[in-house]
Amino acid sequence: MVMADYNYTEYFEKEVLRKRPYLKKEWCIRVIENPLKIETQELNRFRFWGIIPELEGKILRVVTLSDKKTIHNAFPDRGFKP
Numbered sequence: 001m002v003m004a005d006y007n008y009t010e011y012f013e014k015e016v017l018r019k020r021p022y023l024k025k026e027w028c029i030r031v032i033e034n035p036l037k038i039e040t041q042e043l044n045r046f047r048f049w050g051i052i053p054e055l056e057g058k059i060l061r062v063v064t065l066s067d068k069k070t071i072h073n074a075f076p077d078r079g080f081k082p
Contacts, residue, residue, distance in 0.1 A: 005069060009065070022055075035050050061074065
């Protein structure tokens with residue numbers, strides 16, 4: 001995992017991390033690099049899901065822009081279905 005390979009939208013930096021201060025950028029990158037599932041989303045974005053043991057094994061959903069390297073949103077996904 002090389003954090004320098006990833007970017008973050010202003011929304012992620014200012015809103016997501018403020019609303020969810022427990023989130024770590026490393027977790028987002030881990031999910032992108034080792035996803036349980038990937039889906040294409042509207043507006044050329046991608047959804048990635050992965051297990052985060054540090055979040056008591058919860059599933060984290062990470063949304064990226066079309067380059068799959070710019071992180072836009074992340075949150076625990078209680079409704080995840082594999």
